[in-house]
Amino acid sequence: MNWQNAIITRIETLSPRVKSFFFRRPEPFSFRPGQHVLLRLTAPDGYRAQRSYSIASAPGLGTAEELELAIERFDDGEVSPFMHDVAQVEDEIEIGGPIGGHFNWSPEDGGPVLFIGGGSGVAPFMSMLRHRAAIVSQVPVVLVFSARLREDLLFFDELSKLAASGDGFSLMVALTREAGAHPFRAGRIDTEFIAGIVGAMKMPVRQVMICGSHPFVETAAEGTIAAGIDPAIIKTERYGATDVQAEVRRLAGALKR
Amino acid sequence: MVTRGFAGKAGNFDQSMRLPPGQHVVADFPVLTAGPTPRIKTEDWSFTLKDGIRPVKSWNWTEFNALPQTRMTRDIHCVTTWSKFDTAWEGVLVDDILGDAGIEPPTGFTFAHSYDGYTTNVPTADLVVGKAMVALRYEGKPIPPDHGGPSRLLVPHLYFWKSAKWINGLQFTQKDELGFWELRGYHRYGDPWREQRYTND
Ligand SMILES: Cc1cc2nc3c(=O)[nH]c(=O)nc-3n(C[C@H](O)[C@H](O)[C@H](O)COP(=O)(O)OP(=O)(O)OC[C@H]3O[C@@H](n4cnc5c(N)ncnc54)[C@H](O)[C@@H]3O)c2cc1C
Numbered sequence: 001m002n003w004q005n006a007i008i009t010r011i012e013t014l015s016p017r018v019k020s021f022f023f024r025r026p027e028p029f030s031f032r033p034g035q036h037v038l039l040r041l042t043a044p045d046g047y048r049a050q051r052s053y054s055i056a057s058a059p060g061l062g063t064a065e066e067l068e069l070a071i072e073r074f075d076d077g078e079v080s081p082f083m084h085d086v087a088q089v090e091d092e093i094e095i096g097g098p099i100g101g102h103f104n105w106s107p108e109d110g111g112p113v114l115f116i117g118g119g120s121g122v123a124p125f126m127s128m129l130r131h132r133a134a135i136v137s138q139v140p141v142v143l144v145f146s147a148r149l150r151e152d153l154l155f156f157d158e159l160s161k162l163a164a165s166g167d168g169f170s171l172m173v174a175l176t177r178e179a180g181a182h183p184f185r186a187g188r189i190d191t192e193f194i195a196g197i198v199g200a201m202k203m204p205v206r207q208v209m210i211c212g213s214h215p216f217v218e219t220a221a222e223g224t225i226a227a228g229i230d231p232a233i234i235k236t237e238r239y240g241a242t243d244v245q246a247e248v249r250r251l252a253g254a255l256k257r
Numbered sequence: 258m259v260t261r262g263f264a265g266k267a268g269n270f271d272q273s274m275r276l277p278p279g280q281h282v283v284a285d286f287p288v289l290t291a292g293p294t295p296r297i298k299t300e301d302w303s304f305t306l307k308d309g310i311r312p313v314k315s316w317n318w319t320e321f322n323a324l325p326q327t328r329m330t331r332d333i334h335c336v337t338t339w340s341k342f343d344t345a346w347e348g349v350l351v352d353d354i355l356g357d358a359g360i361e362p363p364t365g366f367t368f369a370h371s372y373d374g375y376t377t378n379v380p381t382a383d384l385v386v387g388k389a390m391v392a393l394r395y396e397g398k399p400i401p402p403d404h405g406g407p408s409r410l411l412v413p414h415l416y417f418w419k420s421a422k423w424i425n426g427l428q429f430t431q432k433d434e435l436g437f438w439e440l441r442g443y444h445r446y447g448d449p450w451r452e453q454r455y456t457n458d
Contacts, residue, residue: 001455005258040279041260049265050279050338078266078281086262094258099455101441102291214288218403221293231293232374238288 001099002029003040005092009066014154017073018120019084020056022066023095031059033127034104034209034237037067037097041079051079054123054211054237055098056155058130067095070154072120103237105209107137112201115143116189116220118212121239122154125211129169133162140168142197146189146216148177172197189220195227205229211237275332277449280340286404287335287417291437294403295373295423302407304391306358307428314358318407324349324357327390331413333420334449346411348392351384351427364429368436369410372423377436378445379412379419381429388414391424416447416454 006023013019033055040050057068073084087093105113105128115125122145132139147153153173163171172185174193179186185193198205208229210220217236225231266281276282299318306313316324330345355362362381369377383389392400392411400406405422412419418438439445444453452458 001458041263041265042258043263043265044259047265048279049263049281052337082263091261092258093260099442102438210293214403218294225293231295234293236290236292238290 001038001096002027003094003096006067006095008087008089008091008093011087011089014070015152017152018070018154019073020068020070021083021087022057022068023093024066025095028065029098031055031098032104033059033106033131034124035098035100035127036124037069037095038099039069039079039083040094040096041082042094049078050096052099054127056123056126058127058134060134068126070120070123070126100237103209103211103235105207107132107135107139110139110206112140112142112203112205113207113209114194114197114201114205114224115141116146116194116208116210116212116224117143118146118216118220119148119152120154121210121212121216121237123211124237125209126155126158129159129162132169133165133167136167138168140201140203142170142172142201144172144174144189144194144197146174146176146212146220149175150178150181150184189223191223191226194220194223194229198227198229206233208234209236210234211239213240214238275342276340277334278452279454280334280338280449283339283341285339286341287333287337287339288403289335289337289418290403290422291375292373296402297372297407297423299407303425304354304408305426306354306360307426308360308363309429309431313360316357321349321391321408322393325353326393327353327387329390329392329411329413331411333413333417336416336418336443336447336454340449344413345396346390346392347394347397348390348408348411350387350390352387354391354427355385362429364431366430366433368428368430368434369419369421369424370426370428371421372425375421375423375437377410377419377421378430378434378439379410379415380433380446383412383415384427388412414448416444416449418443419447 010022036052036054053069056070174185302318305315328347332342334340367381389412410421410424
């Protein structure tokens with residue numbers, strides 16, 4: 001692994017739970033959209049914690065561009081609360097990578113493609129879409145973005161602009177905890193919703209990519225397969241471990257509402 | 258480099274003797290999968306042992322369950338830095354699969370094949386003498402599909418992607434070929450104690 005001390009140049013709040021961190025890399029590297037890097041934190045006694053984060057920025061034309069990581073805060077976590085609460089502009093953070101040779105897509109790979117992102121799982125798609133826009137590609141792409149509330153829609157203005165440009169990219173939003181936020185769909189993405197999107201595509205979908213927490217990816221993948229998509233064209237990236245207890249609590253909470 | 262202001266989360270030091278470098282303990286179960294979860298019915302399940310391209314023996318679910326069943330409780334370590342202690346598995350030791358097929362390992366390299374088309378490479382020496390099994394049960398119950406059920410390889414002393422989910426065969430190969438994740442940036446061998454996570458580690 002190639003490690004380097006990257007410098008935080010900017011921190012932006014994207015939503016109540018997600019901040020983007022921009023890094024300047026002393027040794028720039030090129031990467032493919034969809035790849036991730038490792039952040040490694042070291043305590044004075046040598047204890048280390050390391051986590052993976054998808055690169056949200058585009059590879060760029062040069063290699064000097066800042067690297068953007070969109071990090072969601074998990075209150076009981078180790079690395080994400082540190083990044084949100086302690087890390088500041090000018091701090092040095094160790095970065096390793098880039099890694100990941102599977103969950104990648106560039107316009108050269110062709111389309112139409114369907115991206116399905118849940119919450120911070122939209123990050124790798126930002127890299128792909130930014131790259132697609134930068135090279136003025138017209139490969140058809142649909143992004144289905146699922147978030148809890150409107151305020152959790154990361155990069156929404158940028159995505160809306162991209163979708164309005166008429167270059168073959170369209171955006172569909174589903175809000176799981178907010179009803180009546182027209183024109184967004186209320187509720188989870190399900191088979192019917194995916195079948196509708198796939199049916200409206202002019203050509204058969206060539207690749208489906210799903211990214212988010214493990215339960216989100218499971219549900220979206222099930223829905224996609226039930227909508228008649230060949231499992232062999234579905235790629236997934238899963239962010240969290242399955243915490244069965246937490247999932248049960250979460251579902252129970254959602255039912256009470 | 259020491260990170261300014263980072264002390265580590267309390268509790269993540271405790272088990273350090275048991276915890277490989279760069280890992281932390283979780284109560285959850287790590288999931289690293291390249292695609293959707295395949296649903297395989299045990300009626301349709303089969304397992305094939307191959308020497309190169311030559312099939313040596315195949316078992317259906319009933320036959321495979323009739324092989325000697327062994328229990329193994331082990332710590333598992335996911336390359337994304339999660340570790341989980343004392344996971345309890347039950348299944349058929351690779352030794353017992355070879356025994357039932359009546360062969361000695363013909364080569365030093367093995368490829369594990371899965372239902373979803375994924376593969377991983379493991380040196381044969383890491384699969385035999387009680388080191389590895391094809392697991393059929395987790396914590397006394399059938400393995401859930403998203404954790405690799407009905408059957409997954411269990412090679413607990415290597416990073417957990419080596420423990421191929423939805424396994425349907427082992428194949429001996431002449432040379433050390435690279436599997437799915439190994440071709441995509443993960444380490445050829447994957448020893449957690451030597452932190453062999455990525456290709457050049
Ligand atoms: C390839 C890859 C790319 C990733 N990219 C991103 C990214 O771009 N942005 C991002 O915010 N995260 C991303 N993650 C997740 C990230 O690596 C960490 O797991 C996350 O930041 C939590 O780390 P932590 O140290 O704060 O929490 P930990 O101390 O590791 O865990 C604390 C608790 O939070 C739970 N938890 C952790 N992650 C999730 C999750 N996603 N959903 C639900 N519960 C969870 C754990 O189960 C645990 O109970 C990615 C993960 C992988 C494997």
